[in-house]
Amino acid sequence: MSLTLGYFSKFPAAYKDREKFIGEVRFNNIHQDIIKDKIIIHASTDKYQQEMEIQDEIIHLNSPVKVFCTCESFKYEFANAVFRAGSLLKSVNFVRSIISRPKEKNQYNVPSGCKHIVALARQVIKIKPKRG
Numbered sequence: 001m002s003l004t005l006g007y008f009s010k011f012p013a014a015y016k017d018r019e020k021f022i023g024e025v026r027f028n029n030i031h032q033d034i035i036k037d038k039i040i041i042h043a044s045t046d047k048y049q050q051e052m053e054i055q056d057e058i059i060h061l062n063s064p065v066k067v068f069c070t071c072e073s074f075k076y077e078f079a080n081a082v083f084r085a086g087s088l089l090k091s092v093n094f095v096r097s098i099i100s101r102p103k104e105k106n107q108y109n110v111p112s113g114c115k116h117i118v119a120l121a122r123q124v125i126k127i128k129p130k131r132g
Contacts, residue, residue, distance in 0.1 A: 003087040006061030008113045009121040025119035074114040081111040
């Protein structure tokens with residue numbers, strides 16, 4: 001079972017100190033593709049790319065989602081925990097590499113998004129999907 005859009009729209013208590021960094025996130029581009037009963041959101045900042053797969057026909061807080069970001073914080077702090085929670089969106093090779101990573105920064109394996117994913121989730125909640 002995947003985590004929800006609402007879950008990714010805020011930081012868990014263990015990471016609430018990161019809220020102050022949300023204002024730093026500036027998206028250059030956000031666009032969506034609708035494929036069958038899924039909405040795929042592609043976004044980018046100056047340095048990183050984000051992707052969110054909403055496993056629903058409409059966007060709402062309870063929509064199950066899978067997420068991915070190319071930033072180091074996501075890859076080394078959160079991808080392992082997000083994978084274990086069933087919400088990682090990317091290839092098997094990436095999954096194999098994160099499972100063996102040390103958990104020094106996220107020792108309790110709390111699933112969360114990086115600041116880019118949290119900011120994107122907040123933007124996505126405002127988007128109305130465009131049907132083909």
